[in-house]
Amino acid sequence: MTDEPLLRVSALSKFYGSRVGCDNVSFDLWPGEVLAVVGESGSGKTTLLNCLSTRMLPSSGTASYRMRDGQFRELYRMSEAERRFLMRTDWGFVHQNPADGLRMTVSAGANVGERLMAVGDRHYGKIRATAVDWLSRVEIEQDRIDDEPRAFSGGMRQRLQIARNLVTGPRLVFMDEPTGGLDVSVQARLLDLLRGLVTDLGLAAIVVTHDLAVARLLSQRMMVMKDGRVVESGLTDRVLDDPRAPYTQLLVSSILQV
């Protein structure tokens, strides 16, 4: 099975009128692989992520995803119902701001259980047991299950968002700056957790980040974007230790040393 990629992206472009969002991006993503997309703000990282996750339609190009039955389906030719079904079962999307990915006015347990109910789970006891299990996996105390995420700290919210996304056992997770806005110690724990989950569950992930340290910790492969184009891509260690493109060299040398 793993001799075929999970996602094939070919010549993907998105233009906002005459402005470039992302231009001619192609890559393959393999099962269990974490791909980091790095670059400064405005470089088209988020546009690319939104197009890949079908939250936005590209101007041109194709992306095909290998469904659970092994067949490749072209994402932009699927019906909206199929795309939305994919998004809440086989995919996850972790937003930078947890408030965008959570329902802030329902309890943590219901946030985790929503996807289960969406795919037809109708047994309260089982839904709750699964929610308890997932909260413990993302290190949230069990007695917080009936609290609303409004009462949670930033780090807890982000962990809850991750649990909510992973509960249906997705194969591909999109993350948009998952550690943005968190202080360094919380960031470190979250990265540790994410790394553990990704390895345990064999998840494939596309992580958009401007933080090269996050990319180094999480990803095996990375793409560096500038002005909507991919300027360099390769194994994360290679790109960070031996950057070839002038822009990547600039980026790597701009990391603040403590």
Add this chain to the structure above:
Amino acid sequence: MTDIATYNFAYLDEQTKRMIRRAILKGIAIPGYQVPFASREMPMPYGWGTGGVQVTASIIGPDDVLKVIDQGADDTTNAVSIRAFFKKVANVAVTTDTASATIIQTRHRIPEHPLTAGQVLVYQVPIPEPLRFLEPRETETRKMHALEEYGLMHVKLYEDIAKHGRIATTYAYPVKVEGRYVMDPSPTPKFDNPKMHRSPALQLFGAGREKRIYAVPPFTDVVSLDFEDHPFEVQTFDQPCALCAAENVYLDEVILDDHGGHMFVCSDTDHCEKRREEGHRGHLAPEIHLASEKMEPAQ
């Protein structure tokens, strides 16, 4: 009623009635689907039944007999005013007797007396969208209905059980119509939900402020949503009606004094009066026999 000529029959102009009838027909064709319609200004404030009145005005004919209830009662302001309104603008016969009415406009109750084929129940609906408080974007909720994405509805029920140990929603309890659309049955108590299931009467729902009409045709499946381990249950009362001793009916609590005195009485006043005429007596029933309001003749 000499000034009848100053109104078109049943107040609305014929074009408006045709537009509303088209929406009603579409609603009947797609049970539970909210059909947008061009709701008109009515001579009453929003929230007082403008939607129900427009539906009634569009379907009523000179031979119809109209009953209007508000929370089950025929004698409250809203019910009396709407009955008087149609008496004036349509010159139709009105009644409080459930069995002899052909159209029953209701706010928040379904009569206790079983409805029969040929009767039409018109609901006044404040908020037609069952997903409103879960998903505020109307563009999104319409999409969710279109794609049959109803997981969110169960999130609400989950929250109830998590907070209260049981499904605490007691009115506007969401139902699934004919296995397809999730529908808000208007704020009727969930006690009335089973009455909607395969009812021989046509049920029409009008939301004036929200400009939506939806319908449940006769003999349509209406199933209340629930969990396997927390099945749907209706309210039960541990005492019968204090006036007519009826059991298995929906009761209202009436405060009698400032010292905690209270009684539970039928919310359906017609049902209660009928039973008392038949000689049923509750423990707080007055000794004098109540003369119930008879059918008012057309003028």
